[in-house]
Amino acid sequence: MSKYCMSSGYILEAEKVSAEYFSSEKDIPALRGVDISLREGECIGIAGESGSGKSTLALTLLQLIDEDEGRISGGNIVFHEKASGEKINISSINKSRLRKVRGKEISLITQDPYTSFNPVIKLYRHFREAYRVHNKVFKERDLKDKVSELLDSVNLRPAEKILNSYPHQFSGGMLQRASMALALLNGPRILIADEPTSSLDVTIQKKVMETLKDLRCRYNLSIIFISHDLNLISEIADRIYILYAGKTVESGPASEIFKNPRHPYTEALLKSLPKLGARGSIISIPGRAPQPGAVKEGCSFAPRCSYADKKCFKKEPPPVLSGERAWACFKRQ
Amino acid sequence: MNNLLKNKMVLSGLLIVFFFIFISILGPHIYRHSPVEQNISHRLQAPSARYIMGTDDLGRDVLARVIAGSRISLSVGFVSVGIALLIGVPLGLIAGFYGKGADRVIMRIVDIMLCFPTIFLILMVIAFLGPSIYNVMIVIGLTSWPGLTRYVRAETLSVRRREYIQAAEIMGIKKARILFIHILPNTIAPVIISAALGVGSAILAESILSFLGLGVQPPHPSWGNILTLGKEYISHNTWWLLVFPGTAILMTVVAFNLIGEGLRDVLDPRQRKER
Numbered sequence: 115m116s117k118y119c120m121s122s123g124y125i126l127e128a129e130k131v132s133a134e135y136f137s138s139e140k141d142i143p144a145l146r147g148v149d150i151s152l153r154e155g156e157c158i159g160i161a162g163e164s165g166s167g168k169s170t171l172a173l174t175l176l177q178l179i180d181e182d183e184g185r186i187s188g189g190n191i192v193f194h195e196k197a198s199g200e201k202i203n204i205s206s207i208n209k210s211r212l213r214k215v216r217g218k219e220i221s222l223i224t225q226d227p228y229t230s231f232n233p234v235i236k237l238y239r240h241f242r243e244a245y246r247v248h249n250k251v252f253k254e255r256d257l258k259d260k261v262s263e264l265l266d267s268v269n270l271r272p273a274e275k276i277l278n279s280y281p282h283q284f285s286g287g288m289l290q291r292a293s294m295a296l297a298l299l300n301g302p303r304i305l306i307a308d309e310p311t312s313s314l315d316v317t318i319q320k321k322v323m324e325t326l327k328d329l330r331c332r333y334n335l336s337i338i339f340i341s342h343d344l345n346l347i348s349e350i351a352d353r354i355y356i357l358y359a360g361k362t363v364e365s366g367p368a369s370e371i372f373k374n375p376r377h378p379y380t381e382a383l384l385k386s387l388p389k390l391g392a393r394g395s396i397i398s399i400p401g402r403a404p405q406p407g408a409v410k411e412g413c414s415f416a417p418r419c420s421y422a423d424k425k426c427f428k429k430e431p432p433p434v435l436s437g438e439r440a441w442a443c444f445k446r447q
Numbered sequence: 448m449n450n451l452l453k454n455k456m457v458l459s460g461l462l463i464v465f466f467f468i469f470i471s472i473l474g475p476h477i478y479r480h481s482p483v484e485q486n487i488s489h490r491l492q493a494p495s496a497r498y499i500m501g502t503d504d505l506g507r508d509v510l511a512r513v514i515a516g517s518r519i520s521l522s523v524g525f526v527s528v529g530i531a532l533l534i535g536v537p538l539g540l541i542a543g544f545y546g547k548g549a550d551r552v553i554m555r556i557v558d559i560m561l562c563f564p565t566i567f568l569i570l571m572v573i574a575f576l577g578p579s580i581y582n583v584m585i586v587i588g589l590t591s592w593p594g595l596t597r598y599v600r601a602e603t604l605s606v607r608r609r610e611y612i613q614a615a616e617i618m619g620i621k622k623a624r625i626l627f628i629h630i631l632p633n634t635i636a637p638v639i640i641s642a643a644l645g646v647g648s649a650i651l652a653e654s655i656l657s658f659l660g661l662g663v664q665p666p667h668p669s670w671g672n673i674l675t676l677g678k679e680y681i682s683h684n685t686w687w688l689l690v691f692p693g694t695a696i697l698m699t700v701v702a703f704n705l706i707g708e709g710l711r712d713v714l715d716p717r718q719r720k721e722r
Contacts, residue, residue, distance in 0.1 A: 176617060182546070216619035229610035234632045243628055244618040293614075300618075 159351030460705030530588025539599025
């Protein structure tokens with residue numbers, strides 16, 4: 115667990131964030147009041163199964179949910195600007211202010227590097243377009259220098275050749291590293307990495323993770339690392355949030371959660387991690403994660419939980435706080 | 448580009464089109480006979496060494512008139528498709544990208560345009576504006592954009608949800624800019640295809656209008672109005688007045704259709720046939 119350049123000031127605080135997607139019958143809640151906080155230079159990991167709201171959370175933080183598809187129904191997202199010390203409420207600023215935050219303060223890299231580049235334009239054009247958003251007047255020379263430096267820091271060389279190529283001429287790993295360089299072009303302080311390695315081979319995953327760690331230190335980034343893979347998260351995250359059915363079920367420092375999980379879901383997740391050299395089948399969690407929208411009363415994990423009793427099905431457990439840790443379970447008070 | 452030239456349809460289409468472009472530009476300088484000079488004593492002569500394609504009712508040289516007509520046909524084809532592109536592409540982009548009200552309004556206009564027979568629309572406008580070659584170009588352009596708008600809109604709708612559009616939004620790029628740099632280049636393939644097909648049908652439309660006496664006015668030559676004469680003297684067995692301009696129309700239209708179809712095979716892999 116890495117402690118690179120920690121300082122205690124918060125850079126991003128999200129409170130009771132909820133979001134829902136429209137469907138023909140009723141709106142489907144994808145996030146049901148999630149709190150997260152991110153300190154300067156810190157890396158937090160967001161873990162959860164598919165459908166738990168991880169990616170929605172990433173989109174919500176940048177207000178990127180398409181108006182036709184869904185809406186952000188509540189909560190506050192506060193970003194602390196460095197220069198002025200001003201607090202910007204991302205959830206209520208207008209579109210042109212928002213565009214100044216996107217890319218410049220908070221950047222995002224997505225799952226699939228193949229689809230995050232436009233196949234018909236060269237790489238350089240991607241960088242150039244991103245750069246001119248935040249720099250109205252610039253010299254081509256300065257941009258080239260800056261891009262070369264960034265490409266160098268993600269181990270893509272020679273810059274000249276890379277920039278003159280089309281996206282399909284690269285492998286997935288190279289493209290994912292290029293997308294990191296692109297995300298960092300305007301010097302953001304927060305990088306949201308939404309399953310950055312899930313579409314890559316395992317050997318390439320390792321390289322991408324190394325690059326990410328390296329960038330974190332070099333540019334003093336605060337990172338929100340989203341993944342379903344607890345092993346990957348444990349490699350980079352200082353603190354972890356476990357999401358289940360659109361809610362945080364447990365949060366706290368990574369080392370403590372791994373050593374001593376409190377919520378039954380976290381416990382089951384950790385048990386189900388395959389161990390090197392272990393014999394026998396992999397332990398899985400019985401049942402399936404609830405479909406968003408099908409969540410009933412009470413604790414959403416209760417139907418799959420081996421400790422659950424009547425109370426768990428009736429009432430939603432309030433979070434239990436203990437130092438830096440928090441979990442929501444009646445059985446572990 | 449190499450793929451394009453390897454495609455036999457595109458290659459043969461291009462050869463024919465270049466042949467006609469060459470004729471329309473250099474033809475009058477090589478074959479130095481006036482297309483309008485009359486010679487009544489030589490009227491309605493069958494093709495001979497002196498008049499390779501024969502003469503018409505006023506003794507004008509049909510070959511000279513076909514050459515001069517090629518210039519008109521090609522320029523009508525290109526200009527009217529140019530006009531259609533200028534109207535159709537932006538409307539399609541707007542309808543597909545912004546959706547909602549804009550989409551509804553634009554697509555209803557397209558539907559209305561499409562349910563009128565084009566030739567009827569053209570006739571109506573020409574009746575108001577008067578027949579002239581410029582009016583023909585404008586009118587054909589103004590009536591042939593709806594199909595293009597549909598293509599562009601469909602392509603825009605499919606590109607709009609791709610992740611790189613979202614990636615651009617993440618970088619803070621404005622919507623209008625995204626439309627211009629990310630979506631427009633992706634719609635180019637269907638646009639080029641339908642533009643090539645459009646040139647062919649514009650040339651045909653011009654010929655029809657001139658044939659009906661609503662396009663190019665005599666004494667200026669056009670493939671369409673040479674055919675008109677051929678129809679009038681058909682009882683005199685003047686086959687050369689029909690065959691030569693008719694072949695010219697057929698060849699250019701087929702050539703542009705070959706290019707269009709060939710381009711579709713090369714540019715649009717979804718419709719590519721296995722060979």
